[in-house]
Amino acid sequence: MPVVWMLRRVASRMLQRPACGCQAPVLPSRFLGTSPQQIPADANFHSTSFSEADQPRVLITGGLGQLGVGLASFLRKRFGKDNVILSDIRKPPEHVFLSGPFIYSDILDYKNLREIVVNNRVTWLFHYSALLSAVGEANVSLARAVNITGLHNVLDVAEEHGLRLFVPSTIGAFGPTSPRNPAPDLCIQRPRTIYGVSKVHAELMGEYYYYRYGLDFRCLRYPGIISADSQPGGGTTDYAVQIFHDAVKNGRFECNLKPSTRLPMMYIDDCLRATLEVMEAPAESLSMRTYNVNAMSFTPAELAQEILKHVPEFQITYNVDPVRQAIADGWPMNFDDSNARKDWGWKHDFDLPELVTTMLNFHGSESRVAQAN
Numbered sequence: 001m002p003v004v005w006m007l008r009r010v011a012s013r014m015l016q017r018p019a020c021g022c023q024a025p026v027l028p029s030r031f032l033g034t035s036p037q038q039i040p041a042d043a044n045f046h047s048t049s050f051s052e053a054d055q056p057r058v059l060i061t062g063g064l065g066q067l068g069v070g071l072a073s074f075l076r077k078r079f080g081k082d083n084v085i086l087s088d089i090r091k092p093p094e095h096v097f098l099s100g101p102f103i104y105s106d107i108l109d110y111k112n113l114r115e116i117v118v119n120n121r122v123t124w125l126f127h128y129s130a131l132l133s134a135v136g137e138a139n140v141s142l143a144r145a146v147n148i149t150g151l152h153n154v155l156d157v158a159e160e161h162g163l164r165l166f167v168p169s170t171i172g173a174f175g176p177t178s179p180r181n182p183a184p185d186l187c188i189q190r191p192r193t194i195y196g197v198s199k200v201h202a203e204l205m206g207e208y209y210y211y212r213y214g215l216d217f218r219c220l221r222y223p224g225i226i227s228a229d230s231q232p233g234g235g236t237t238d239y240a241v242q243i244f245h246d247a248v249k250n251g252r253f254e255c256n257l258k259p260s261t262r263l264p265m266m267y268i269d270d271c272l273r274a275t276l277e278v279m280e281a282p283a284e285s286l287s288m289r290t291y292n293v294n295a296m297s298f299t300p301a302e303l304a305q306e307i308l309k310h311v312p313e314f315q316i317t318y319n320v321d322p323v324r325q326a327i328a329d330g331w332p333m334n335f336d337d338s339n340a341r342k343d344w345g346w347k348h349d350f351d352l353p354e355l356v357t358t359m360l361n362f363h364g365s366e367s368r369v370a371q372a373n
């Protein structure tokens with residue numbers, strides 16, 4: 001263990017805990033953060049109405065990707081605009097910059113991360129920075145740094161400052177030797193992408209910090225997420241987002257996966273709601289710290305069939321990308337999320353028909369606006 005790292009931890013523990021071994025002073029929870037030891041056993045965040053001062057102070061890392069901007073806007077409705085800080089290493093577009101607090105944060109820079117957490121009195125951290133499956137295979141060393149070293153920084157900051165930490169995992173954390181139809185929460189996980197390996201590592205490290213240090217780590221394994229107003233960042237499930245843009249714009253789409261490739265998927269509204277629900281769930285309702293969540297499961301051919309019901313001239317062709325196809329062939333076809341449904345009441349709203357109607361409506365109205373201008 002590097003000496004500097006050990007000294008940092010010892011110093012931080014001395015600052016946080018009384019040296020005499022006596023009981024920690026009782027302070028309001030906003031001064032203490034919200035780690036499990038500090039939350040009363042009967043705390044119920046569903047029924048709690050927060051006063052302005054007691055709202056969580058939220059930081060989102062990697063917030064300018066497909067999911068982060070939507071998450072910020074969703075959380076700001078719940079906790080107030082100024083209580084949710086979006087961060088990334090990229091420059092935000094103007095509408096994002098003007099919509100609420102934005103800050104530069106490189107998760108590979110531990111000191112920068114700690115400074116942000118301290119200066120902004122952050123209590124909840126949503127760690128979204130990552131390189132996804134396809135871009136990860138194209139740049140393994142960067143994916144290893146961002147997805148593994150970056151995660152270590154986030155875990156340490158979260159533990160040292162008593163944060164509640166959400167880290168998303170993925171269907172990509174499973175591999176060809178996992179049960180694939182459906183994949184349960186607990187089974188063999190031998191992924192063959194750097195993305196998958198780093199996400200299994202994140203699940204295990206987060207759970208280790210939970211058991212070892214009491215870190216309030218919460219993790220959902222997302223399926224492929226489909227969003228209308230944000231672009232995917234280089235994954236294997238990206239086709240299921242792009243198909244809607246192309247169907248409305250050109251009436252045709254070239255798919256990079258085979259027509260029969262079945263994968264679990266979810267509309268972004270369900271994904272963001274699941275994320276907030278698991279973060280607000282009372283600790284005692286969580287029998288695990290890493291849950292599968294699912295909504296639907298379909299193939300490119302089935303998705304095209306559903307789009308055809310609305311866009312009769314739509315045509316799909318196939319030009320298979322061997323890298324993405326090999327990845328998809330090792331991922332679950334379906335996801336067993338019965339534990340999430342049982343423990344904290346997870347229930348999705350969007351199935352395939354609602355997804356297609358919503359996505360086409362969004363893109364249809366966008367293109368009508370563009371034509372009118």
Ligand SMILES: NC(=O)C1=CN([C@@H]2O[C@H](COP(=O)(O)OP(=O)(O)OC[C@H]3O[C@@H](n4cnc5c(N)ncnc54)[C@H](O)[C@@H]3O)[C@@H](O)[C@H]2O)C=CC1
Nearest residue numbers: 062064065066067106107128129130168170222224225233
């Ligand atoms: N979009 C999806 O379908 C799914 C996403 N997830 C997970 O959800 C999270 C968010 O996903 P997306 O928004 O789709 O990812 P994305 O690839 O669209 O965005 C990731 C963001 O991380 C940022 N980033 C890269 N290096 C960084 C660094 N050193 N410091 C700070 N930020 C850095 C990038 O600039 C980018 O904005 C990821 O952890 C991903 O693994 C999991 C399953 C499905």
Ligand SMILES: CC(=O)[C@H](N)C(=O)O
Nearest residue numbers: 132133170235236237
């Ligand atoms: C399912 C994911 O994690 C992501 N969308 C990807 O395809 O890499």
